[in-house]
Amino acid sequence: MIRALVRYLDERSGTAPFLNKALRYVFPDNWSFLLGEVALYTFVILVGTGIYLTLFFEPSTAQTYYTGHYLPLRGHQMSVAYRSAVDLSFKVRAGLLMRQTHHWAADVFVASIVLHMLRVFFTGAFRKPRDLTYYIGLTMLIVALLEGYLGYSIVDDLLSGMGLAIGYSVLMSIPFVGGNLALLLWGAPFPGSPAFESRMYVAHVFLFPILIATLLGLHLFLVAARHHTQFRESRRTTEKKVVGIPTFPGQAPRSLGLFFAVAAVLFLLGGLVQINPIWLWGPYHVAQGTNGAQPDWYLGWLIGALRLVPDFDVTIGHYTLVPNPFWGGALFPLVVFLLLYLAPWLERRLTGEYGFRNLLDRPRDAPWRTALGVALFTWVFVVFLAGASDRVFVSFGVSYEAQIWAYRVLVFVAPVVALFVTRRLCLALQESDRLGRIRKRAEAEARGELPQPE
Amino acid sequence: MSAIRRWAIALGVLLLGRKQRQPRFADRARIVPPGDPDPRAEWLVLLLLLAAAGAAVGFIVFYSFNHLAHQTQYLGLALGLAFGFVAAALVVVGKRLVVTEELEEDYPLPGHPTSQEELEQLVEESGDRFTRKRLLLAGAGAAGTAIGAALVVPALSLGPLLDTGAFYETPWRRGVRLVDGHGKPLLLDEIERETFYTAYAQGADKELLGSPIVVVRFEPSQLDLPAQRRDWAPGGVVAYSKICTHAGCAIALFRKPTFPVVEPGPALICPCHYSTFDPTRAAKVIFGPAGRPLPQLPLAVDSSGVLRAAGNFSGPVGPSWSGVRSKRPRNPS
Numbered sequence: 001m002i003r004a005l006v007r008y009l010d011e012r013s014g015t016a017p018f019l020n021k022a023l024r025y026v027f028p029d030n031w032s033f034l035l036g037e038v039a040l041y042t043f044v045i046l047v048g049t050g051i052y053l054t055l056f057f058e059p060s061t062a063q064t065y066y067t068g069h070y071l072p073l074r075g076h077q078m079s080v081a082y083r084s085a086v087d088l089s090f091k092v093r094a095g096l097l098m099r100q101t102h103h104w105a106a107d108v109f110v111a112s113i114v115l116h117m118l119r120v121f122f123t124g125a126f127r128k129p130r131d132l133t134y135y136i137g138l139t140m141l142i143v144a145l146l147e148g149y150l151g152y153s154i155v156d157d158l159l160s161g162m163g164l165a166i167g168y169s170v171l172m173s174i175p176f177v178g179g180n181l182a183l184l185l186w187g188a189p190f191p192g193s194p195a196f197e198s199r200m201y202v203a204h205v206f207l208f209p210i211l212i213a214t215l216l217g218l219h220l221f222l223v224a225a226r227h228h229t230q231f232r233e234s235r236r237t238t239e240k241k242v243v244g245i246p247t248f249p250g251q252a253p254r255s256l257g258l259f260f261a262v263a264a265v266l267f268l269l270g271g272l273v274q275i276n277p278i279w280l281w282g283p284y285h286v287a288q289g290t291n292g293a294q295p296d297w298y299l300g301w302l303i304g305a306l307r308l309v310p311d312f313d314v315t316i317g318h319y320t321l322v323p324n325p326f327w328g329g330a331l332f333p334l335v336v337f338l339l340l341y342l343a344p345w346l347e348r349r350l351t352g353e354y355g356f357r358n359l360l361d362r363p364r365d366a367p368w369r370t371a372l373g374v375a376l377f378t379w380v381f382v383v384f385l386a387g388a389s390d391r392v393f394v395s396f397g398v399s400y401e402a403q404i405w406a407y408r409v410l411v412f413v414a415p416v417v418a419l420f421v422t423r424r425l426c427l428a429l430q431e432s433d434r435l436g437r438i439r440k441r442a443e444a445e446a447r448g449e450l451p452q453p454e
Numbered sequence: 455m456s457a458i459r460r461w462a463i464a465l466g467v468l469l470l471g472r473k474q475r476q477p478r479f480a481d482r483a484r485i486v487p488p489g490d491p492d493p494r495a496e497w498l499v500l501l502l503l504l505a506a507a508g509a510a511v512g513f514i515v516f517y518s519f520n521h522l523a524h525q526t527q528y529l530g531l532a533l534g535l536a537f538g539f540v541a542a543a544l545v546v547v548g549k550r551l552v553v554t555e556e557l558e559e560d561y562p563l564p565g566h567p568t569s570q571e572e573l574e575q576l577v578e579e580s581g582d583r584f585t586r587k588r589l590l591l592a593g594a595g596a597a598g599t600a601i602g603a604a605l606v607v608p609a610l611s612l613g614p615l616l617d618t619g620a621f622y623e624t625p626w627r628r629g630v631r632l633v634d635g636h637g638k639p640l641l642l643d644e645i646e647r648e649t650f651y652t653a654y655a656q657g658a659d660k661e662l663l664g665s666p667i668v669v670v671r672f673e674p675s676q677l678d679l680p681a682q683r684r685d686w687a688p689g690g691v692v693a694y695s696k697i698c699t700h701a702g703c704a705i706a707l708f709r710k711p712t713f714p715v716v717e718p719g720p721a722l723i724c725p726c727h728y729s730t731f732d733p734t735r736a737a738k739v740i741f742g743p744a745g746r747p748l749p750q751l752p753l754a755v756d757s758s759g760v761l762r763a764a765g766n767f768s769g770p771v772g773p774s775w776s777g778v779r780s781k782r783p784r785n786p787s
Contacts, residue, residue, distance in 0.1 A: 024557065024559075025559075026558070026559040094529055097526050097529045101530070162703050162704075165701060165726075165773075166701040168702055169701035169702045169772075169773030169774075172774065173773070173774065173775065175776050176776045177776075178776060179618045179621060179777075180615050180616065182775070183613045183614050183615065184609075184612050185612065185613065187613040189620050189621055189623075190773075225562070226561075226562060227559070227561055227562060236558060239561070240561055241558050241559065242559050242561055243556060244556065244557065245554060245555065246557050249552035249553065250548070250552060250553070250554050250555060253547040253548035253552060256544050257541045257542075257544030257545045257548060258541070259541075260544060261537075264535070265534070266534075267533045268530055268531065268535075268538075270530050271527050271531055271534060272527055272530055272534075286662070286697070286704065287652055287666035287696050289705070289706030289707075289726065290725060291706065291707060292725070293725055293726060303727070306700075307728060307743065308743075309743045311739045311741070311743055311744055313745030313746060313774060315779070318779050319780060320746075320774055320775070320777060320778045320779050321776060323773065323774035323775060323778065324700055324743050325700060325773065328743070329701075356564050358561050390725075390728065400728060401741055
């Protein structure tokens with residue numbers, strides 16, 4: 001049977017030599033290399049559950065009245081979009097499972113991309129010849145953030161609307177052209193023309209997924225073309241030779257097992273752990289808001305940044321130049337992503353190292369990169385925490401205003417502290433490595449063995 | 455009877471029989487290194503696969519009930535377990551049933567200098583017959599730019615790009631009555647002190663940013679409004695746009711001090727980024743990120759005691775944009 005299959009494929013596609021090579025492609029074995037795979041498999045689940053949801057969701061802001069079985073909403077005016085989302089949660093069998101799994105998968109998707117990026121950053125895997133792979137990965141992260149934001153915005157529940165109002169305001173705040181861009185995208189002043197819902201919908205279910213899939217394909221192609229990086233684990237792993245497990249038979253069951261494990265976790269979360277209970281938020285109306293509103297975790301840094309900025313608009317006389325949301329909502333993420341995009345170039349300029357790098361650094365081996373990276377991510381993380389101040393106030397009674405003032409200071413102090421502490425820590429770890437090697441050699445000599453070169 | 459026996463024998467052979475196939479490529483060097491069989495691991499994989507099948511059947515069963523309490527939970531549990539068992543089976547296969555070899559492979563060469571040169575040569579030679587390359591490139595650039603622009607221009611239909619006048623429009627003007635969410639007019643006498651009311655312009659679309667206002671009543675002596683707004687608050691009732699000037703959320707919180715001596719004063723607060731406005735001082739920003747006060751709506755009371763607008767807002771409604779302060783809000787009609 002195998003013979004027949006192989007012959008059939010090869011005679012029609014001529015791919016037997018290629019498949020032979022692909023099946024013996026070498027994967028270096030390290031758990032942290034699986035983070036990117038988790039993102040890939042989560043994307044598969046997102047597409048699958050997402051397609052199911054499109055079969056029931058009606059993207060329309062036309063107003064209607066709820067007449068279904070859920071009593072607290074009965075008789076309420078709402079958009080068709082929101083009603084169909086409630087119906088697919090309550091009326092469609094397995095609908096709620098798919099919706100919650102989709103939402104959980106979105107959160108896990110971004111989380112795994114971010115962890116993957118941290119791994120790539122702190123091991124120096126973004127260096128030549130993999131800088132292009134890294135840029136594509138960063139771009140996917142940005143698209144994934146927008147995609148997630150659109151996903152919970154199209155439902156038109158109260159939190160959707162509040163999130164959209166904020167997105168609209170951030171766009172409006174871009175100097176000079178913001179108001180024009182907002183009118184262009186929304187079609188009319190907020191909440192926008194009825195077509196705006198269709199625009200979000202086609203972006204969420206078509207444009208952005210296609211974009212992610214294309215970038216994903218490119219990303220994987222480049223990874224395979226340049227082969228995986230590897231840690232310096234034995235004398236056999238060098239800049240010239242990659243050592244690891246072949247695709248088949250070694251890696252295939254592991255990777256496929258990871259896919260099913262990811263699917264298992266996501267469906268268990270989707271079935272057992274409630275997420276975004278839209279029927280509790282209620283439909284969105286411009287005049288309504290709710291206290292303690294929080295976005296999905298991956299936008300926490302933006303809400304934090306918007307909350308931290310003190311009360312000023314940049315004005316010249318009576319002319320408003322830069323409205324306030326620009327700083328936290330637009331400039332802050334722009335700077336963070338700009339720094340991430342510039343990282344490979346900056347590192348080349350600062351270290352003067354232009355060569356090819358297939359071996360990874362341990363974070364301690366590149367103290368400045370690690371320290372600067374930790375400083376950058378500390379900065380983002382402090383702002384992220386600031387976004388949770390209102391919940392801390394509710395849960396622990398710590399004054400909200402005092403917290404915000406503390407974060408306004410921390411946002412400048414923490415990165416600097418992190419920078420120096422991390423660098424010191426890296427150097428100390430290097431030193432302890434060195435002492436460890438000396439001790440080992442001394443012990444070996446004491447036992448009368450010949451000292452082994454590292 | 456005999457059929458049952460045949461089935462039993464077949465099942466027995468399937469469960470207990472073992473066979474290692476004669477390798478067809480015995481005469482060649484192996485590609486995959488040999489390893490010993492692991493019958494217990496095979497049993498484990500079989501059990502895990504059957505458990506996965508069982509869980510998947512469970513999913514179908516739970517699905518087919520029409521009104522099952524906690525159906526979502528059972529469905530998620532069944533499907534999650536089915537995938538989980540397959541994952542476990544694959545892990546056992548990977549760890550104990552297929553050979554884990556460690557291969558070495560050369561990293562690809564940094565580049566292919568000969569091919570690179572060939573490519574360059576190919577492109578260069580292909581253009582040999584052109585004698586006015588720059589001019590033609592300029593022509594191609596012109597065509598490309600113009601066609602690109604022509605393809606982008608239809609995107610302008612998305613919205614009014616240049617006319618931002620709509621931002622200044624609100625449904626309020628002198629004489630418009632304040633109504634509640636059900637369309638009932640607000641009477642001055644029914645407004646209680648230090649309570650929070652939401653009102654709309656009578657007859658207007660409630661979903662416009664310019665429509666909703668917050669109405670709060672204070673002792674007139676508590677109010678500290680600018681001189682030109684002295685008569686905007688009949689009976690101590692003030693009204694402000696309900697849309698935060700920071701990021702467009704609804705001002706949904708009202709802070710009413712329970713112990714005014716030790717607590718900060720009354721405030722209107724937006725729950726999105728906690729911009730905090732002082733309603734007694736013309737909605738001045740006292741904390742949070744908002745860059746300008748909430749626009750105030752001048753009020754008047756008619757002969758039947760109904761609250762009416764005495765004009766349009768003191769400033770543009772909603773989130774700010776470059777140049778937001780340059781014009782006054784207006785009524786489209």
